[in-house]
Amino acid sequence: MNIVHADPRGVDSGAHFMDGDHAIAEGALAAGCRFFAGYPITPSTETAERFAERAPEVGAMFIQMEDEIASIAALIGAAWGGQKAMTVTSGPGFSLMMENIGLAAMTETPIVLANVQRGGPSTGLPTLTAQQDMFQARFGSHGDYNIIALCPDSPQECFDLTVEAFNLAEAYRTPVFIMTDETVGHMHEKVVIPPADQIKVVERNLFTGPKEDFRPYRFDCQGGHPMTRAGDGYRFHVTGLTHDERGYPLMTPAQNQVVVTHLIEKINGNAEHIIRLEEDQVEGAEVVVISYGITSRIAVRAVAEARKKEIKVGSLRLITVWPFCEQRIRELAGQVRAIVVAEINYGQMVREVERCAAGRCQVVSVNHCGGAVHDPEVITKAIEEACR
Amino acid sequence: MSTTEIRFSGFGGQGIIRCALITGKALALYDDKFATMTQSFGPEARGSACSAQLVVSAQRVLYPYITAPTVLMALSQDAYDKYHPELGHGGTLIVEEDLVKLGGHDPRLQVWRVPATRVAESLGNRLFTNLVALGFFTAVTGVVTAEAMKRALPGLVPDRFLKVNIKSFEQGYEHGVQLREAQAPAP
Numbered sequence: 099m100n101i102v103h104a105d106p107r108g109v110d111s112g113a114h115f116m117d118g119d120h121a122i123a124e125g126a127l128a129a130g131c132r133f134f135a136g137y138p139i140t141p142s143t144e145t146a147e148r149f150a151e152r153a154p155e156v157g158a159m160f161i162q163m164e165d166e167i168a169s170i171a172a173l174i175g176a177a178w179g180g181q182k183a184m185t186v187t188s189g190p191g192f193s194l195m196m197e198n199i200g201l202a203a204m205t206e207t208p209i210v211l212a213n214v215q216r217g218g219p220s221t222g223l224p225t226l227t228a229q230q231d232m233f234q235a236r237f238g239s240h241g242d243y244n245i246i247a248l249c250p251d252s253p254q255e256c257f258d259l260t261v262e263a264f265n266l267a268e269a270y271r272t273p274v275f276i277m278t279d280e281t282v283g284h285m286h287e288k289v290v291i292p293p294a295d296q297i298k299v300v301e302r303n304l305f306t307g308p309k310e311d312f313r314p315y316r317f318d319c320q321g322g323h324p325m326t327r328a329g330d331g332y333r334f335h336v337t338g339l340t341h342d343e344r345g346y347p348l349m350t351p352a353q354n355q356v357v358v359t360h361l362i363e364k365i366n367g368n369a370e371h372i373i374r375l376e377e378d379q380v381e382g383a384e385v386v387v388i389s390y391g392i393t394s395r396i397a398v399r400a401v402a403e404a405r406k407k408e409i410k411v412g413s414l415r416l417i418t419v420w421p422f423c424e425q426r427i428r429e430l431a432g433q434v435r436a437i438v439v440a441e442i443n444y445g446q447m448v449r450e451v452e453r454c455a456a457g458r459c460q461v462v463s464v465n466h467c468g469g470a471v472h473d474p475e476v477i478t479k480a481i482e483e484a485c486r
Numbered sequence: 487m488s489t490t491e492i493r494f495s496g497f498g499g500q501g502i503i504r505c506a507l508i509t510g511k512a513l514a515l516y517d518d519k520f521a522t523m524t525q526s527f528g529p530e531a532r533g534s535a536c537s538a539q540l541v542v543s544a545q546r547v548l549y550p551y552i553t554a555p556t557v558l559m560a561l562s563q564d565a566y567d568k569y570h571p572e573l574g575h576g577g578t579l580i581v582e583e584d585l586v587k588l589g590g591h592d593p594r595l596q597v598w599r600v601p602a603t604r605v606a607e608s609l610g611n612r613l614f615t616n617l618v619a620l621g622f623f624t625a626v627t628g629v630v631t632a633e634a635m636k637r638a639l640p641g642l643v644p645d646r647f648l649k650v651n652i653k654s655f656e657q658g659y660e661h662g663v664q665l666r667e668a669q670a671p672a673p
Contacts, residue, residue: 115511115521115638285550286507286523288514395548474549 099269099322104128104261104297108156116289118256118282119144119186122212123152124291125260126184130299131210132158133181135172137165137191140224141280142214145186166194173209174202178336180302180327182264184210188280189218192231192238199273200239201338203361205345206315206323208267208302210260212276214283217468227280228468229391229442233449235275236420242358244365246372247275247420249390253287259417265300266372270321270364277419279442281392281471305332313343317360319367369421376415379405383412384485386430388451389440390416392471397440400477411481419447427454436460436484440477442468460484488544490629491552495537495569496561496582501616505559506538508620508638509630513542516634522547535564542629557627560586561602561619570595580623582615598626598665605657609650617643617651618658625662632659 108127116124122145126134134149146162153160159176163169169185176183187195192213202209217223218230231238235247246266248259256278263274305312305324314334316323326332335345340357342348365372376394378401380386385404389397394415404411414430416423427450430437436459439448448463455461464472464480492509496502503525510523525538539552558573559580560566566581570591573579579591583599591597600622606614624632636652643651 113515115507115514115523281524281550284524286510287521287547392550395550398548471551 100301100303101298102301104294104299105130106294108158109291109294109297110152111291111293114289114291115286116253117144117284117286118250118253118278119214119284120148121253121256121289122186122260122276122278123148124289125257126210126264127152127156127158128257128291128294128297128299129182129261129264130301131182131184131264132156133173133176133183134158134185135161135163135169135176135183136185136187137163137169139166139188139191141216141283142186142188142191142212144283145212145214166191167198170195170198170202170209170211174198174205174207177207177209178325178328180304182208182210182268182302184212184264186212186214188214188216189231190221192234196234196238199245200241200243202273203239203243203245204241204338204357205336206271206361207273208271209273210263210267210276211273212260212278215277215279223469225280226469227392227442227471229277229279229393230444230446230468232277232419232441232443232446235277242362244362245273245275245420246270246365246418247277249277249416249419250282251391251394251415252282253285253289255417256282257289257291261297261299265298268300268302268322270368270372271323271325272321272365275420277391279392309333314345315341315343317343317356319360319363321364321368365421369424372418372421373423374417375423375426376417378413380412380414380430382410384410384435385412385438385481386434387411387413387438387440387477387481388416388447389413390419390447393440393442396472396474397477399474400440400472400481403474403478404481407482409481409485411485416447422447422450422454424450424454427451428456431455431458434459436462438462438464438477438480438484440464440472440480442466442471489547490542490557491555492540492542492557492559492629493537493552493555493569493572494540494559495535495565497564498536500536500561501613502536502561503538504642505616505620506540508635508642509623510540511642512630512634512638516637517631519543520545520547522550524550535562535568537565537569557623557629559619559623561615563587578627580619580626582619598622598662600658600661602658605661606654609654609657611650614651614654617654621655621658621660622662623658624655625659626666
């Protein structure tokens with residue numbers, strides 16, 4: 099991996115009082131993103147506004163496209179032109195992007211997409227928070243594929259994880275999603291942007307060998323195979339069809355097995371390098387609360403209340419939501435009496451927890467649909483009931 | 487750990503959100519506190535009642551919304567009517583005296599009336615009302631330092647109006663200091 103310091107032109111170093119949406123734009127610029135195509139949608143538009151405002155200062159390109167379908171198509175083109183590219187959207191726009199998210203996954207194109215989640219389905223609750231797109235992020239496009247998704251819990255993490263999202267996108271040549279929510283997106287807090295020489299950035303791995311040796315793909319279940327830039331004189335082909343290592347269509351069952359296995363295993367096989375979790379007092383706990391994004395901050399208060407009642411409760415925050423931390427949940431399921439999963443949806447990530455726990459501990463879903471964060475007392479009550 | 491929960495409220499266009507942004511920035515960047523600001527958003531933030539919430543603590547703020555506010559600044563009648571019931575005993579209520587007719591709030595509240603609009607008009611434009619009120623808020627609550635507030639202004643008010651905004655803040659602050667020293671909160 100070609101790791102360098104961030105280009106200082108894109109780094110607005112210092113302490114800021116900033117919302118999560120703006121921090122995403124700053125994270126992208128710090129990570130070297132110089133292409134943004136998008137279509138405005140509440141509650142994500144502030145990211146686009148910030149990027150558009152900063153683009154001329156850093157020599158980046160911003161395009162407001164005709165819709166979300168075109169936006170993500172532009173990202174794929176920009177990435178094959180050599181750019182780091184991103185877009186930002188929310189529920190309805192995310193749905194429109196699904197087809198080309200599959201194209202990006204299939205063509206192993208590094209792109210970053212932030213979804214500032216609002217209540218759904220459909221136009222749902224445009225101005226109110228939710229975590230209802232978690233499964234759509236993983237399974238929303240057709241066919242079998244894989245992606246990486248990160249979940250920030252603060253404006254500071256919106257910055258930090260956007261930098262990481264770009265690095266992961268380059269390292270594994272995959273779409274990476276920042277699955278934030280309206281609350282974090284619009285919440286203002288202190289955001290410290292480090293000096294450029296303290297920000298590590300993964301550069302595009304560009305092929306430098308003889309032209310006749312270039313292959314845009316290698317189906318080795320690893321990521322990060324060298325790419326090239328359109329126009330640099332290397333011969334290659336990019337298609338959504340099942341393809342060979344040159345990128346040309348090879349539409350056989352055997353090749354689909356090879357390509358799809360690679361797409362999925364390059365991420366699953368590297369899960370231990372990708373997954374980041376934050377654990378607190380999990381050792382010896384009877385109950386563990388699992389949450390992510392804004393809900394994890396609410397859960398901390400609930401956990402503190404439960405501890406006052408002398409309940410042995412730990413917490414686990416999913417910073418990386420996809421790939422899912424299967425191994426850790428299997429370990430925990432054998433150690434604790436119950437796992438409580440809090441999320442702002444009808445019960446999504448809890449399904450993954452149930453699958454991995456496989457009946458070895460009780461799994462309690464504390465959920466409600468979109469529009470508001472949890473009342474911490476509801477989570478505390480679930481913890482108390484779970485350890486009875 | 488003590489947490490201060492503040493609600494700034496008024497009608498859309500008064501600079502309510504700006505008040506919370508300035509105060510949050512001052513606390514988080516220059517007063518070494520943790521501050522989390524959330525705001526009413528969407529159609530309700532434009533026109534009618536508009537509000538912003540600020541949670542301040544010496545430690546990291548987890549729950550981002552106010553649950554038992556200790557300070558309410560209300561610059562409109564609607565805002566006062568809507569939000570005064572949530573103030574706890576001993577809470578601090580700051581109202582714009584020409585825009586808010588008091589009545590019905592808990593008598594145990596500490597109430598301050600500030601002629602922010604008139605002061606702003608004397609400085610040339612009622613658009614500075616929010617900064618006058620903010621100066622007053624700074625003086626009577628002691629939540630944030632005046633130095634930090636003034637440092638927070640650049641970037642949050644237009645450059646060409648920075649001086650007059652600082653002056654508006656200072657006039658409100660002076661007025662607040664005088665009232666506080668006179669120990670004369672309104673009945």
